[in-house]
Amino acid sequence: EVQLVESGGGLVQPGGSLRLSCAASGFTFSSYAMNWVRQAPGKGLEWVSAISATSVSTYYAASVKGRFTISRDNSKDTLYLLMNSLIVEDTAVYYCARDGESLPFRDGMDVWGQGTTVAVSS
């Protein structure tokens, strides 16, 4: 069964940092591009970041560029999102989602994790 499991969410103060993880199983993780998508409380979905299968290319939404870093470890079948300089507006459920083979933005996102909650508050 194809599965994505996020972890690492929690409560953090404004200006703080957090690293999210997404463990993949049931498919050849190293062959697929991956994404992070977030959803603020009561709001819609917002794409955050994408990474190619080999980590050569990374992409960010304007709202997080310069503060967030996406990465992956294909030997551990795990995707990461390092979030620095967090602001209240980053409060959301963060989902990881599988993209197409090799590069993102070609096929959309077909498999999603259950999400991990990040709360930024003083």
Added chain:
Amino acid sequence: DIQMTQSPSSLSASVGARVTITCRASQGIRNDLGWYQQKPGKAPKRLIYAASSLQSGVPSRFSGSGSGTEFTLTISSLQPEDFATYYCLQHNSYPMYTFGQGTKLEIK
């Protein structure tokens, strides 16, 4: 940037009804669009990809159509488990994705 305008933002319908949700793109996106269903507290689930292809395991009462700038998701006969929020997602504008604002489908 490509903007996706989804309508209506909310919709009330009865079990058995036929329902249509629309997404309009601010510029042509070929058929680079998917439709997702999200239930409260759950992750989104893809229903349709490439504008009109049914995701494996999704009931055939769901269908998608359109190309270019206008797209529709149709549910032919609403079932109780279909009441949820629906989103479109375009993947034509490299290097970013854009979701529609969502349509909340409620029981009448």
